[in-house]
Amino acid sequence: MNNILEMRNITKVFPGVLALDNVSLEVTRGEIHAICGENGAGKSTLMKVLSGVYGYGTYDGDIVYEGEVQSFKTIRDSEAKGIVIIHQELALSPHLSIAENIFLNNEITKGGLIDWNKTGQEAQILMAKVGLREKPDTKILEIGVGKQQLVEIAKALSKRVKLLILDEPTAALNDEDSEHLLNLLRQLRSQGISCIIISHKLNEIAEIADKTTIIRDGKVIETLDMTAGKVDQERIIKGMVGREMDNRYPTRTPNIGEEILRVENWTVHHPDDANRIAVDNANINVKRGEIVGLAGIMGAGRTELARSLFGHSWGSGITGKVFVNGKEVPVNTIRQAMDAGIAYATEDRKRFGLNLIDDVKRNITIASLDKFVKRGLVDDNEEFRVGSEYRESMNIKAPSVLSIVGKLSGGNQQKVVLSQWINIKPEILILDEPTRGIDVGAKYEIYLIIQKLVSEGKGVIVISSELPELIGICDRIYAISEGVITGEVERKDFSPELLMKYMTKEKEKTNV
Amino acid sequence: MSDVTTPAKKGFFANLSDRLEGVNLRQNGIFLALLGLIVFFAITTPNSASITPDNWSNLVVQNGYILVLAIGMVMVIIAGHIDLSVGSLAAFIGAVAGVLVVRPLEQDGWDWLPALPWWGGILGAILVGALVGVWQGYWVAYVGIPAFIVTLAGMLLFRGMALMTLQNSNIGPFPDEFRAIGNGFLDKENSLGTSIGLPADLNAWALVGTAIGILALWYSGISRRAGRIKYGQPTEPGFWFLGKNIALTLMVGYVGFQLARANGIPFTLILLIALILIYTMIMNKTTFGRHIYAIGGNVHAAMLSGINVKRVNFWLFVNMGALAALSGILITARMNSAVPKAGDGFELDAISSVFIGGAAVQGGVGTVTGSMVGGLIQGVLGNGMNLSSVGIDAQMTIKGLVLLLAVAFDVWSKRRK
Numbered sequence: 001m002n003n004i005l006e007m008r009n010i011t012k013v014f015p016g017v018l019a020l021d022n023v024s025l026e027v028t029r030g031e032i033h034a035i036c037g038e039n040g041a042g043k044s045t046l047m048k049v050l051s052g053v054y055g056y057g058t059y060d061g062d063i064v065y066e067g068e069v070q071s072f073k074t075i076r077d078s079e080a081k082g083i084v085i086i087h088q089e090l091a092l093s094p095h096l097s098i099a100e101n102i103f104l105n106n107e108i109t110k111g112g113l114i115d116w117n118k119t120g121q122e123a124q125i126l127m128a129k130v131g132l133r134e135k136p137d138t139k140i141l142e143i144g145v146g147k148q149q150l151v152e153i154a155k156a157l158s159k160r161v162k163l164l165i166l167d168e169p170t171a172a173l174n175d176e177d178s179e180h181l182l183n184l185l186r187q188l189r190s191q192g193i194s195c196i197i198i199s200h201k202l203n204e205i206a207e208i209a210d211k212t213t214i215i216r217d218g219k220v221i222e223t224l225d226m227t228a229g230k231v232d233q234e235r236i237i238k239g240m241v242g243r244e245m246d247n248r249y250p251t252r253t254p255n256i257g258e259e260i261l262r263v264e265n266w267t268v269h270h271p272d273d274a275n276r277i278a279v280d281n282a283n284i285n286v287k288r289g290e291i292v293g294l295a296g297i298m299g300a301g302r303t304e305l306a307r308s309l310f311g312h313s314w315g316s317g318i319t320g321k322v323f324v325n326g327k328e329v330p331v332n333t334i335r336q337a338m339d340a341g342i343a344y345a346t347e348d349r350k351r352f353g354l355n356l357i358d359d360v361k362r363n364i365t366i367a368s369l370d371k372f373v374k375r376g377l378v379d380d381n382e383e384f385r386v387g388s389e390y391r392e393s394m395n396i397k398a399p400s401v402l403s404i405v406g407k408l409s410g411g412n413q414q415k416v417v418l419s420q421w422i423n424i425k426p427e428i429l430i431l432d433e434p435t436r437g438i439d440v441g442a443k444y445e446i447y448l449i450i451q452k453l454v455s456e457g458k459g460v461i462v463i464s465s466e467l468p469e470l471i472g473i474c475d476r477i478y479a480i481s482e483g484v485i486t487g488e489v490e491r492k493d494f495s496p497e498l499l500m501k502y503m504t505k506e507k508e509k510t511n512v
Numbered sequence: 513m514s515d516v517t518t519p520a521k522k523g524f525f526a527n528l529s530d531r532l533e534g535v536n537l538r539q540n541g542i543f544l545a546l547l548g549l550i551v552f553f554a555i556t557t558p559n560s561a562s563i564t565p566d567n568w569s570n571l572v573v574q575n576g577y578i579l580v581l582a583i584g585m586v587m588v589i590i591a592g593h594i595d596l597s598v599g600s601l602a603a604f605i606g607a608v609a610g611v612l613v614v615r616p617l618e619q620d621g622w623d624w625l626p627a628l629p630w631w632g633g634i635l636g637a638i639l640v641g642a643l644v645g646v647w648q649g650y651w652v653a654y655v656g657i658p659a660f661i662v663t664l665a666g667m668l669l670f671r672g673m674a675l676m677t678l679q680n681s682n683i684g685p686f687p688d689e690f691r692a693i694g695n696g697f698l699d700k701e702n703s704l705g706t707s708i709g710l711p712a713d714l715n716a717w718a719l720v721g722t723a724i725g726i727l728a729l730w731y732s733g734i735s736r737r738a739g740r741i742k743y744g745q746p747t748e749p750g751f752w753f754l755g756k757n758i759a760l761t762l763m764v765g766y767v768g769f770q771l772a773r774a775n776g777i778p779f780t781l782i783l784l785i786a787l788i789l790i791y792t793m794i795m796n797k798t799t800f801g802r803h804i805y806a807i808g809g810n811v812h813a814a815m816l817s818g819i820n821v822k823r824v825n826f827w828l829f830v831n832m833g834a835l836a837a838l839s840g841i842l843i844t845a846r847m848n849s850a851v852p853k854a855g856d857g858f859e860l861d862a863i864s865s866v867f868i869g870g871a872a873v874q875g876g877v878g879t880v881t882g883s884m885v886g887g888l889i890q891g892v893l894g895n896g897m898n899l900s901s902v903g904i905d906a907q908m909t910i911k912g913l914v915l916l917l918a919v920a921f922d923v924w925s926k927r928r929k
Contacts, residue, residue, distance in 0.1 A: 355809030367817040377797040381743040
């Protein structure tokens with residue numbers, strides 16, 4: 001039995017979305033198998049099916065593991081068989097010690113009580129295996145992300161892992177920690193532990209993986225044998241992005257004017273870790289009537305750049321200058337940014353964008369409420385009138401502007417968010433993932449709204465994880481990787497390969 | 513809710529059911545519960561003692577200070593906080609008012625204070641209440657300590673300060689003008705009534721006040737409705753509007769008439785009505801009020817909409833402090849004495865009123881009028897059970913169950929949607 005795992009013809013459907021379409025995957029015993037694909041291609045869904053998060057019966061197809069068809073109902077079932085998944089957001093309890101975390105929900109007991117001596121001893125053995133030099137009773141919050149990752153792997157080893165799944169394991173790590181982790185994976189491989197790794201860092205994949213499977217739009221495109229030595233990053237990128245463009249994007253003739261926004265030497269640090277740089281010396285500009293894209297993989301610093309510009313609403317230790325219409329403006333608070341003419345529509349409308357228990361009208365007017373005040377009192381008739389105008393012009397499908405926003409579909413909620421920001425009459429709109437989680441028809445409408453905004457002379461920055469979308473609607477695209485603006489591409493030079501190259505560019509190489 | 517491009521008329525009715533399903537049903541529900549309670553006790557209390565003119569009068573003055581607290585509390589709760597300190601704060605402010613107005617403790621070091629007239633004492637006491645609110649607001653809004661902790665500390669702190677200020681004794685009696693706020697009536701002697709030939713036991717000012725109230729009810733209702741119609745806003749159906757206002761007219765008329773047969777309109781009631789009107793307007797028609805709902809609904813979204821969340825939270829607690837002070841003044845005036853144990857447990861009555869009145873524990877939902885009805889439900893329940901000679905043990909049990917069931921009703925009705 002050479003294959004430890006065979007996933008056969010897996011199909012997984014969410015309401016209205018075909019997330020996985022007849023996906024098959026084979027992992028040989030003792031190999032490192034990389035899975036690549038754009039955001040939303042279906043990588044995480046596949047791993048959730050494998051680990052039992054989406055239990056047996058919720059998908060079609062077979063999972064054959066160790067030569068037997070498995071029917072994992074929960075993540076506990078898969079762990080019992082030695083399949084352990086480590087998510088990008090680590091699942092450690094920060095106030096507990098390393099040893100306690102390693103044996104969390106798997107405690108070593110004697111007579112019903114926890115045997116702390118044995119726990120400490122076993123933890124030390126496991127920590128030595130992963131090269132973690134700390135005391136077992138050190139708390140998780142006292143060690144860095146790199147070491148936390150090692151704790152997760154030690155935890156997996158304590159469960160007698162045979163197939164280890166890592167989701168973006170090095171995304172939050174520095175180079176030294178990444179290198180250590182990759183070495184550890186090689187070591188585990190030599191001990192016969194198989195590994196599936198999901199990563200956007202293509203150079204790492206090229207370096208470590210034995211095989212690479214590329215997923216796009218829920219389908220397996222190809223599985224590349226990396227050991228032959230012919231596969232480089234360009235080759236992987238080609239597989240990830242290669243898809244034909246159709247007329248999913250409305251056409252327009254751009255009418256681009258003078259510069260409206262310029263950001264100079266913008267540097268932002270992580271709010272929790274003042275030493276971690278989230279945005280590194282970024283310089284960007286937007287012109288009137290221009291749609292500028294900001295392309296980057298998740299965690300590259302796109303949202304961080306946008307939100308720090310929008311009134312320092314994210315980050316710490318922010319330095320740099322912002323000019324609107326050639327004049328330097330302060331953006332230290334959200335009010336100042338709004339007064340300067342900047343609007344920001346969030347990527348996560350439910351968490352950061354809308355008051356879901358309130359109605360359409362009030363959600364539209366909340367950012368511009370001062371405009372509705374007459375003699376000290378808010379004129380709710382006027383709010384109704386303006387809200388109804390937006391409902392009409394933005395085609396918000398709700399029975400009335402008095403409908404509760406939480407009951408609307410994602411696309412209509414997004415139109416409410418856009419209405420809210422358009423009504424502050426901004427000069428520049430930063431739209432963060434404006435089409436995330438909405439259906440194709442609504443996406444088209446959103447593109448039309450964006451085009452209308454720039455035709456009125458505003459500048460628009462669109463942040464998106466979908467490269468075809470940016471290529472379809474933008475006049476110019478900045479690529480950002482690890483907080484650094486790694487490239488600026490004009491429309492005539494747009495190509496997914498070029499952009500993906502910039503987006504996956506590593507920091508050191510840009511500095512050379 | 514996917515593709516629904518409904519024609520105007522259909523949208524109108526869809527919206528009506530939406531509104532009846534939402535706030536209105538809940539509001540009307542507790543209102544009907546209050547009416548049901550009143551009718552229940554009218555039938556069950558011996559000699560219908562619960563609906564005598566004097567008892568109506570009592571009901572207002574006995575619950576006034578809880579209702580004043582509930583106004584501030586509903587705002588705090590809508591924003592997603594809580595205030596456990598208001599009972600203690602009311603006691604402390606009663607003590608402050610005693611020192612400012614009565615000043616019996618000259619030998620204990622307060623003699624440097626100038627003697628204040630009764631109104632100066634009231635203003636001073638409210639100012640101190642607002643300053644206490646500044647203290648609590650600072651910790652909640654700018655330091656970021658949860659209000660539960662800050663006000664739990666405040667509960668002990670202000671009780672302790674009340675004890676210190678009062679030196680473990682009582683201060684009293686208060687001047688008549690001061691007492692009138694909690695105990696007085698508008699033209700109790702009915703000099704207006706007797707001069708125009710009304711019977712001595714029918715207070716003329718109470719009748720005038722009732723008439724003004726009814727006129728204001730209709731005027732504001734009609735003008736609001738007209739404004740909404742002009743802008744094409746959906747409105748309640750005509751029959752509903754008429755029926756509701758006629759019912760309200762009858763109720764206001766009935767209570768007003770009963771008050772006229774008792775001692776007239778209590779000053780507490782005048783104060784309360786003014787506060788309800790002002791704060792309903794603040795919550796519905798000012799940016800401050802709308803920001804409170806936005807913060808309670810989704811604090812992240814509120815912040816990203818440019819709302820200064822810290823400042824709103826800060827002023828919420830300053831406001832709560834001032835209203836707690838007012839409540840403390842009402843208690844002190846009614847008892848004619850500042851006592852260390854005043855206001856004990858009132859924070860819980862105020863919080864119950866707010867939740868019975870339809871506010872959500874998660875914040876973002878609630879109204880001033882709902883909280884008033886919630887407070888009255890508790891008041892009528894307590895009053896009726898007292899008159900029926902129900903023991904304090906049973907009273908507490910029943911009040912606890914009422915609170916639990918009122919909130920459970922909310923949870924169930926939400927789940928059913």
